[in-house]
Amino acid sequence: MPEPVLKVDNLVVRYGGRKGAGTTVIDDVSFDLHAGETLSLVGESGSGKTTIGRAVLGLAPVTAGSITFRGETISNISRARRRKVAREIQVIFQDPYSSLNPSMQVEDILVEPLVATGSGSGRTRVRELLDAVGLPADSGGRYPREFSGGQRQRIAIARALALDPSVIICDEPTSALDVTTQARVLTLLQDIQRQTGVAYLFISHDLGVVNEVSDRIAVLHQGRIAEIGKAHDVATNPQHPYTRRLQMAAPVADPKKQRIRRAKRLQLDTAELSDVKGNP
Ligand SMILES: Nc1ncnc2c1ncn2[C@@H]1O[C@H](COP(=O)(O)OP(=O)(O)O)[C@@H](O)[C@H]1O
Numbered sequence: 001m002p003e004p005v006l007k008v009d010n011l012v013v014r015y016g017g018r019k020g021a022g023t024t025v026i027d028d029v030s031f032d033l034h035a036g037e038t039l040s041l042v043g044e045s046g047s048g049k050t051t052i053g054r055a056v057l058g059l060a061p062v063t064a065g066s067i068t069f070r071g072e073t074i075s076n077i078s079r080a081r082r083r084k085v086a087r088e089i090q091v092i093f094q095d096p097y098s099s100l101n102p103s104m105q106v107e108d109i110l111v112e113p114l115v116a117t118g119s120g121s122g123r124t125r126v127r128e129l130l131d132a133v134g135l136p137a138d139s140g141g142r143y144p145r146e147f148s149g150g151q152r153q154r155i156a157i158a159r160a161l162a163l164d165p166s167v168i169i170c171d172e173p174t175s176a177l178d179v180t181t182q183a184r185v186l187t188l189l190q191d192i193q194r195q196t197g198v199a200y201l202f203i204s205h206d207l208g209v210v211n212e213v214s215d216r217i218a219v220l221h222q223g224r225i226a227e228i229g230k231a232h233d234v235a236t237n238p239q240h241p242y243t244r245r246l247q248m249a250a251p252v253a254d255p256k257k258q259r260i261r262r263a264k265r266l267q268l269d270t271a272e273l274s275d276v277k278g279n280p
């Protein structure tokens with residue numbers, strides 16, 4: 001087994017209070033993530049999924065334990081070192097409406113990470129990125145408000161891809177989208193992974209969605225991992241009672257049924273890519 005791209009060991013995140021006081025939000029969480037792999041964190045709201053993502057990004061305090069990227073410690077590092085590793089670990093958020101600056105044209109949104117890291121202005125790169133996420137080539141001159149929710153999430157994905165990262169943290173990337181658009185965006189993420197070998201830390205409250213996209217699943221319950229294993233095993237034969245509860249809550253836990261349902265959704269949908277609003 002090659003070295004994991006990302007490794008989290010005995011992570012503890014505690015907020016507020018001094019030594020021992022405060023609230024422990026993440027308690028002794030360990031997992032690793034390999035190149036080209038999708039590992040999902042699934043759990044109900046408040047179980048600590050986003051906090052783990054934030055800890056990996058250096059945005060939540062690592063009270064104990066460690067996080068390593070390609071064998072190098074990235075928890076509690078200096079700002080200068082964080083800036084270097086930041087390009088390797090990108091993030092996509094749930095809400096494509098608030099995650100894109102409404103006053104910037106798409107081209108500038110995509111160029112921004114390139115400029116910030118001195119990777120050149122890259123107008124060619126913008127066209128490549130738009131193509132990679134299935135947006136029309138002339139999208140660069142438009143503003144986020146001119147796009148549908150699914151298209152905005154494509155812009156966010158393109159921005160995350162701009163620096164060719166090794167890891168993308170996808171925090172509920174499709175939870176704000178209708179089911180049809182959700183299926184298309186999940187398919188896009190999978191296509192991108194096949195082409196680039198990027199690893200996803202995929203965060204969702206929905207075991208059905210997670211089962212569709214993951215190689216492995218870690219079930220998070222009150223800041224601890226209740227169980228972790230191959231996606232199919234965890235989703236169809238859960239060992240932990242909490243996972244069984246999630247299974248009941250998920251729309252369809254059977255991947256075969258899910259695939260059929262998804263295929264039907266894709267047939268129904270032909271409009272999404274041509275509904276750029278505000279055309280003259
Ligand atoms: N900055 C913070 N300060 C204090 N508590 C926090 C902070 N951020 C998150 N929490 C708490 O941590 C827990 C997990 O939150 P979160 O990671 O957002 O869960 P999830 O993403 O699974 O819904 C929640 O109880 C939340 O209130």
Ligand SMILES: [Mg+2]
Binds near residue numbers: 050051
């Ligand atoms: Mg969250």
